[in-house]
Amino acid sequence: MSSARSVLIVGGGTSGNSLAVLLRRAGVEVDLVEVSSDWNVHGSGITLQGNALRVLREVGVWERIRERGFGFDALGMIAPDGTVLHVAEDLRTGGDDLPATLGMRRPELQRVLIEAVRASGARVRLGCSVESLEQDGDGVDVRLTDGTSGRYDLVVAADGLNSATRAAIGVPDEPEPTGMGIWRVTAPRPAGVERTDLAYGGPAYIAGYCPTGEDSLYAYLVEPARDRAAVPPESHAEEMRRLAAGYGGHWTEIRDSITDSSQVNYTWFHRLLVEGPWHRGRVVLVGDAAHACPPTLAQGAAMSLEDALVLAELLTTHDAWDDALLTRYRDRRVPRVRMVVENSVRLGAWLMEGARDADAPGLIGRTMAALAERP
Structure with a gap:
């Protein structure tokens, strides 16, 4: 060449x-x-x-x-109240010498x-x-x-x-929008969160979190897409806390940490x-x-x-x-x-x-x- x-x-x-x-x-x-x-x-x-x-x-x-x-190698499925329903070992799609998943800020x-x-x-x-x-x-x-x-x-x-x-x-x-929207926030990682856990159902389609470091995770809530202009940026933390109130387990601690609207973002799926x-x-x-x-x-x-x-x-x-x-x-x-x-x-x-x-x-x-x- x-x-x-x-x-x-x-x-x-x-x-x-x-x-x-x-x-x-x-x-x-x-x-x-x-x-x-x-x-x-x-x-x-x-x-x-x-x-x-x-x-x-x-x-x-x-x-x-x-x-x-x-890094981690498992995925948890939980009920909205936080009860663990199933933990599955994730496939290491990058090979055996790499973790199945890695969360990161x-x-x-x-x-x-x-x-x-x-x-x-x-x-x-x-x-x-x-x-x-x-x-x-x-x-x-x-x-x-x-x-x-x-x-x-x-x-x-x-x-x-x-x-x-x-x-x-x-x-x-x-x-093209798919009809879903997602709330995301960075939060302190509660003790015991060492993998992604997903809850299907409750106030949102999906409630999930993923550890991103020794002291951090990011949490997300997926809902029907709404008019983003109707949710003023200064109320994003309040709105995400409202949706998160329908979930238990580690979500209780995560929800209480969502106080800064500038750290919350809302986007549509495309x-x-x-x-x-x-x-x-x-x-x-x-x-x-x-x-x-x-x-x-x-x-x-x-x-x-x-x-x-x-x-x-x-x-x-x-x-x-x-x-x-x-x-x-x-x-x-x-x-x-x-x-x-x-x-x-x-x-x-x-x-x-x-x-x-x-x-x-x-x-x-x-x-x-x-x-x-x-x-």
Whole structure:
């Protein structure tokens, strides 16, 4: 592969950061632009399953992730009153040498990846994005919103669910709400919480929590999507406490800690899968810009990380960065991503429908078994 190759990555989230590190390791020149001036160091928590951890190990950050997160190998099913109904051993989808699941504060994950991007030598510009793209058969001329410009062999759109780059290159697909909304908060970890526990039913569709460190967890409540404008931000803590009041066990302590509305966020679940090509010329989509799903399988970040790994592998092992190579990337990813998106949406639909005969454990088991295979 020519050592003169250059890539612009638009978006400094999980997939964009990981791709930057993987490409720099192979000697590719990388510029990364991120519209957020704080490089997205915010959010509550994230659940990373083994196949996500496998990619983070390839990126070279596993040891820091392990130190800053909380790994575990079981999933608890509880009644709304906190009674433990069943504890299942989780499949280690990343291999036997990685935990089945690791909970982590989302800002900590971002900080680890930022450290890796900085150390890689990628050039980073914050508070900046793409103003215009003009491409020919050999490259892409890019003008940025800070007034600078450059020419690249490839532009990667890693700018998320509502990707402006996706729209700019004429990909018509847009995210669709699934009908669910989720409240999330970071909270102190009660003694005895050492795994994710999920309660189905009660005031919400799902009430769950995930340990994210020795002293922290993040908790979430999933409900029918509501008009977000009707819930003023200053009342978010009160509203989440109200929903949490229907749950017992560790939820009693978690609920009492929800006092700061600035630490509570409410978002809708969305579905997206770009059905046509994931590229136009020399501009290609990765991560949430190409696909997104409800977190009912906790696989959103994992699918984005796998995109970065597969795209980096193809780019760094082939001389021709052409239509055939970018089509190969998309074709390799779509069957796996489609399974995750459709099964994540199906699990949510069963909850909204109150489907009592749904085989949720079977669906989850089959999906996780498939994800144990390398992408």
